[in-house]
Amino acid sequence: MRWACLLLPQLAMDVVLRQHPNPDQPLALVEGPHARRRLHSVNAAARALGLRPGLSLVAAHAIADGVRTAEYDPQAAERARQLLAAWAYRYSSQVSTDFAHALVLEIAGSRRLFGAWPQLRQRLDAELRELGFRHRMAAAPNPFAARALTNIGEGLFFDDDLLLPALAKMPIERSGLDPATVQALQRMGLRKLGAVFALPRAPLARRFGPDLLQRLDALRGAAEPPLTFYQPPDAFDARIELGHEAESSQALLFPLRRLTADLAAYLSGRDGGVARFKLLLEHERHSHRLQHPPSEIAVGLLAPEREAAMLFELARGRLQHAQLPAPVVALRLLAEELPPFVPAARDLFDPRPQQALPWAQLRERLRARLGDERVHGLAAHPDHRPERAWQPVLGDAPAARGKHAATPAPTLPATRPGWLLAEPEPLREPVARILAGPERIESGWWDQDDVRRDYYLVETARGQRAWAYRDAGGDGPLIVHGWFA
Known part of the structure; x- marks a missing residue:
């Protein structure tokens, strides 16, 4: 078996940055009680101004007045990790979130579809960057070694014969052992993992307990503790809090693009499509008693889709026709109708012009912009009167044919x-x-x-x-x- 590990070192920060159109601006995540607020993490632009994690918020404002801050939200970070697990599920049926701040997935079975590790790594890297998540990757014969290798480099891959020499050279503070064990081993004069491997097992177990031996065996592949594997949920539910009041649909397009991209990643992982989803626009409370309920915008498709650009185009068309009763403070996307997705058949030599849209995409775009009732098909009706010989049909025949359907349209x-x-x-x-x-x-x-x-x-x-x-x-x-x- 071969395992890849995707380390997500700045997941909580990435969750906030990917929701803003200017992620290069200085940003700090804050936590703690109101009287003792401190910086949990900072992005590269804030670090360049002299800000560091652990600094008090008061001191941070003294160093860089006006730096943008956001609340550290570990639940949001975990939701993002679950989203990435759904995305990774397209590459492997064995995806685990058991490792903190990381994903591991078995990739030996993916070689025939996605190529060897260099090709797969390039593909994973491009898609993670597009989704807006910083990461490091490594691959090894077992998931525990792969996780440890992400601590020392990017893109590393070692086969069975090279894994043990590579692990032996690893500093023990980078091996993933708990800090107390690392500190005790360093006091014994041990610096590299190879020196720990060379110690007699019985004294090591008496000194540190059996957990250390199990961890060392797992790194070498001598024993593999069981992992819990991810199963994609039956619905997609994601929400972005804007941090300000949006009074027009134009201001909602950036978070909408992010939500539809996340939906597409989720659908791709479960190899499915979406037939219908809802946009819920949450409004600010204007008084202690008055609060507008969320505005709901339904986006229905005639056939299941999962392409991010198409989902965004359809949602944007519906959103631009919506009337906002009050400013919007949060945007939520809920998709529960997730039928199987069958890609449209294409000719090897596509006769369409390069810029021409496939009919299915053009039809959905017209429906989003003009309205469902203005875009329809025609079906023959058994009546000699010309004005009654045809009837409008919403959707594709035969999928949309119901009680109003007739026989297939004859040749005129x-x-x-x-x-x-x-x-x-x-x-x-x-x-x-x-x-x-x-x-x-x-x-x-x-x-x-x-x-x-x-x-x-x-x-x-x-x-x-x-x-x-x-x-x-x-x-x-x-x-x-x-x-x-």
Whole structure:
């Protein structure tokens, strides 16, 4: 087996930075009681100003007045780690969060799909950067050694024959042993892990207990304590608190892009799609008694999707048409309808132009911008009256066919136009010639909407072809019912 470890050393900081469009600005996370607030962690820009973890908030403001601060939230960091576990699940069915501030995943079974460690590492690195998480990676024959290797370098990989020599050179303070044990070993004059491996086991167990031996065996792969493996949840629920009041939908686009990207990562990990999700816009309490309930925006899709750009585009279209009853202070995305995802079939040599959108994406984009009721398909209906021979169908046939569905649309005869007018209107152009007709349509006596018409295919003086009628047996003016392309 081969295991990769993804160390997330600044997870709590990354959770805050990835929610802001300018992550390079100085930021410090604070914790502690109100009277003794201190810095839990700082980003690189704040460290360049002289701020350090453990510094009091008062001293931090004295050093760098106006530095941006946020509350340290360990629960938010753990939720982000669970999101990354869902993302990593696409690469391995054995993903564990048992190690603090890290993920481990078994990658031997992924070689055939994703390539050897250099290719897989490059792919993991690119996707983690896109998601906004700093990290270090290493791979080893067992998860415990992989976790230890992330403490000494980036991208390290050792096979079975090279693992023990590499571990022997590792400083014991980087090995992952608990601090009290490390301090006791250092007092004994031990500096490298190889020196600890060389000690007799029985005296070592009497001095430090069996836990140390189990840890050393796990590092060498002699014994592997069981791990708890991650199972993706059946729903996606994520929330971003803005830290300010947003009064327009434009100000919500950056957190919306982050939420839809997280949803796409979650869906990719579970190899599924989303058919419907909700945006919940949380509003500020304006008085002690008055509080607007969250505004709900439903985003429904005709077919399951999981591409981040498409999910963002659809959500943005719905959001821009929403009326905000009050300023928004938090944005939440909830997805519970997660059917299987089947990618659309593509030709090896795609005939579409490079910038052309696939039909499914274009359809969803139009629905988001124009509204569900304005984008629909057509289905044939068994009625001879032209205006009733077709019915709108929401969704794709056959998936959207229900009680309003009819038979599949037949091929139109050459004498029937593809474009019918919503309301027939008098033909105002002079008729150059009659190409076909008359064709009599007489129907509808059973529902008090009887029609008796003689239809003609005519060509106007401008060369346009129209489908026009007059009352059956009459010689009145022609009424245009449709045009030919």
